[in-house]
Amino acid sequence: MFDFLSDYDNPTLLGAFWMTVKLTFFSGIGSLVWGTVLAAMRVSPVPLMRGFGTAYVNIVRNIPLTVIILFCSLGLADIFHVTLGASDFKIQGFRLAILGFTAYTAAFVCEAVRSGINTVPMGQAEAARAIGLNFTQTLRLIVLPQAFRAVIGPLANVLIALTKNTTVAAAIGVAEAAYLMKEMIENEAQTLLIGAVFAFGFVVLTLPTGLILGWLSKRLAVKR
Amino acid sequence: MSSVLYDTPGPRAKRRNVILSVVFFALLLLLAWWVWTALDDKGQLEWSLWKPFTQSETWTTYLLPGLGETLKAAALAMIIALPLGAVFGIARLSDHRWVRGVAGTVVEFFRSIPVLLLMLFANEVYARSTDVGTENRPLYAVVTGLVLYNAAVLAEIVRAGILALPKGQTEAAQAIGLRKGQTMALILLPQAVTAMLPAIVSQLVVIVKDTALGGVMIGFTELLSERATLAANYANVIQSFVVVAIIYIIVNFLLTSFASWLEKRLRRSKKSTGAVLGATDMEEMNPAAVGGTFGTGGEGGGPGGFTFSKKP
Numbered sequence: 001m002f003d004f005l006s007d008y009d010n011p012t013l014l015g016a017f018w019m020t021v022k023l024t025f026f027s028g029i030g031s032l033v034w035g036t037v038l039a040a041m042r043v044s045p046v047p048l049m050r051g052f053g054t055a056y057v058n059i060v061r062n063i064p065l066t067v068i069i070l071f072c073s074l075g076l077a078d079i080f081h082v083t084l085g086a087s088d089f090k091i092q093g094f095r096l097a098i099l100g101f102t103a104y105t106a107a108f109v110c111e112a113v114r115s116g117i118n119t120v121p122m123g124q125a126e127a128a129r130a131i132g133l134n135f136t137q138t139l140r141l142i143v144l145p146q147a148f149r150a151v152i153g154p155l156a157n158v159l160i161a162l163t164k165n166t167t168v169a170a171a172i173g174v175a176e177a178a179y180l181m182k183e184m185i186e187n188e189a190q191t192l193l194i195g196a197v198f199a200f201g202f203v204v205l206t207l208p209t210g211l212i213l214g215w216l217s218k219r220l221a222v223k224r
Numbered sequence: 225m226s227s228v229l230y231d232t233p234g235p236r237a238k239r240r241n242v243i244l245s246v247v248f249f250a251l252l253l254l255l256a257w258w259v260w261t262a263l264d265d266k267g268q269l270e271w272s273l274w275k276p277f278t279q280s281e282t283w284t285t286y287l288l289p290g291l292g293e294t295l296k297a298a299a300l301a302m303i304i305a306l307p308l309g310a311v312f313g314i315a316r317l318s319d320h321r322w323v324r325g326v327a328g329t330v331v332e333f334f335r336s337i338p339v340l341l342l343m344l345f346a347n348e349v350y351a352r353s354t355d356v357g358t359e360n361r362p363l364y365a366v367v368t369g370l371v372l373y374n375a376a377v378l379a380e381i382v383r384a385g386i387l388a389l390p391k392g393q394t395e396a397a398q399a400i401g402l403r404k405g406q407t408m409a410l411i412l413l414p415q416a417v418t419a420m421l422p423a424i425v426s427q428l429v430v431i432v433k434d435t436a437l438g439g440v441m442i443g444f445t446e447l448l449s450e451r452a453t454l455a456a457n458y459a460n461v462i463q464s465f466v467v468v469a470i471i472y473i474i475v476n477f478l479l480t481s482f483a484s485w486l487e488k489r490l491r492r493s494k495k496s497t498g499a500v501l502g503a504t505d506m507e508e509m510n511p512a513a514v515g516g517t518f519g520t521g522g523e524g525g526g527p528g529g530f531t532f533s534k535k536p
Contacts, residue, residue, distance in 0.1 A: 043229055045229075045230045045233060045237065045241055046241050046244045046245050047241075047245070048245045048248050048252075049245075052252065058477070059473060061476075062429065062433075062472060062477055062480070063433075063469050063472050063473060064433035064436035064448070064472055065436075066433075066436035066437050066439070066448060067448060067469055067472065070440065070448070070465075071465045071469075074465070075462050075465055078461070079268070079461060079462060080262060080266060117229070125229065129231070135229070138229070160336075164336075164338035164339075165338070167338040167340040168340065170340070170441065171440040171441060177341075178338065178340050178341060178344065178441075181341060181345075182344050185345065186348070191345065191348045191349055191352060192349075195341070195345040198341055199333070199337050199341065202336055202337050202338060202341070203333065203337070206336040207336055210336075
């Protein structure tokens with residue numbers, strides 16, 4: 001019944017899901033870094049930086065991810081020859097996809113981190129300043145520890161959404177789960193079975209992440 | 225200033241801010257200049273490539289029909305998903321454990337699967353086991369995928385909307401002798417729908433964005449795939465991407481603005497109970513747009529979170 005699964009070796013089923021995991025991992029790290037930088041801009045005292053952060057988030061959030069990913073491939077790679085140091089077409093697609101996912105997901109990470117900073121009551125920072133802590137000390141010792149504990153939940157949501165969003169990379173030929181599913185479903189007769197296999201794969205990837213990080217966010221939440 | 229991070233700036237801070245502004249402005253200018261020269265190097269700034277967008281045929285042949293299909297699919301998906309989502313949202317609040325369990329499993333299942341897989345699957349099922357014509361199949365598949373996924377998300381919105389109502393509403397309804405079904409239909413749901421409106425409108429943004437998947441993966445002739453036809457015709461890939469992105473930004477920005485206007489209005493009105501589910505509450509449930517996720521944020525209840533029954 002599951003014979004067809006072994007007929008595919010480029011990629012194999014596990015290989016395709018491994019690609020999904022890799023895309024999620026690298027884009028996750030990238031968007032965490034870029035998103036935190038954006039969040040720092042959005043809460044900074046410099047109006048121009050705040051404006052840039054706000055504009056970036058509002059623009060990027062309203063563009064479909066598919067448009068961004070396709071642009072990375074058809075625009076950046078084909079016309080501007082942005083290869084990101086890749087030697088062959090496959091690696092190039094992989095890296096461009098990560099670039100696109102990072103640019104997109106960072107907007108959501110930014111919003112999550114910013115909302116975390118906003119959960120810290122004003123009085124805390126005022127108290128910190130009252131006992132003579134300076135800006136960096138306030139940020140490092142008082143605000144950020146509480147903010148990061150508050151955003152585990154929202155960031156978990158972003159991570160799960162990113163996992164599912166990586167399927168869009170199939171649009172530029174990155175051989176991940178959705179790519180393999182499209183191929184299989186067109187060639188094999190067992191549509192329902194194939195659908196179930198891939199659905200199961202994503203449930204396995206996303207459900208534990210949601211449960212573990214949800215549990216963690218409840219445990220670490222600052223009780224007020 | 226309303227930030228926890230800094231005080232109202234004094235003279236030194238003001239000076240520092242000015243310096244930072246100037247440096248950042250210079251960096252932005254540098255970036256803009258770099259993009260401009262890169263475009264110029266590849267001859268992407270030539271007027272002939274941008275000119276098609278000033279001609280009405282471009283819009284009437286490609287962009288507007290594409291946008292029409294996008295909006296049609298989004299509207300259909302929302303209209304079908306809304307009642308479905310309401311049913312599942314209410315079922316998740318049922319007093320009967322098995323109803324709660326089944327509804328919860330269905331909702332969590334469809335929320336954890338990428339909408340693209342649902343579309344691919346629906347497309348193939350329509351091709352094999354129904355007589356939906358080839359020209360209609362992509363639309364059907366896109367709408368089916370969007371409905372399955374968004375009904376699950378809307379179920380969570382409905383659940384959160386009902387849970388956000390004050391407990392006294394149910395108690396009062398019981399006190400005047402209404403049955404469970406009556407309480408839901410006459411008291412809770414009408415109020416919850418009002419509270420949910422902003423969240424529902426902002427979910428439309430997610431749906432509009434997701435239609436683009438259908439264009440690339442299963443040949444739905446929406447805005448993004450019309451872009452490809454257009455670019456093939458005029459050889460203006462970059463330009464068509466820019467214009468199409470701007471169209472998406474405008475449409476979604478209008479929807480977002482409408483949602484937040486609605487939210488403000490509802491929060492202000494005295495009739496409501498104060499429970500309003502806005503776009504930000506929504507993000508807890510459904511953040512990064514192409515896909516949504518579990519309501520792990522705050523008190524919304526995690527996967528299989530809390531239920532409506534008031535047994536101790």
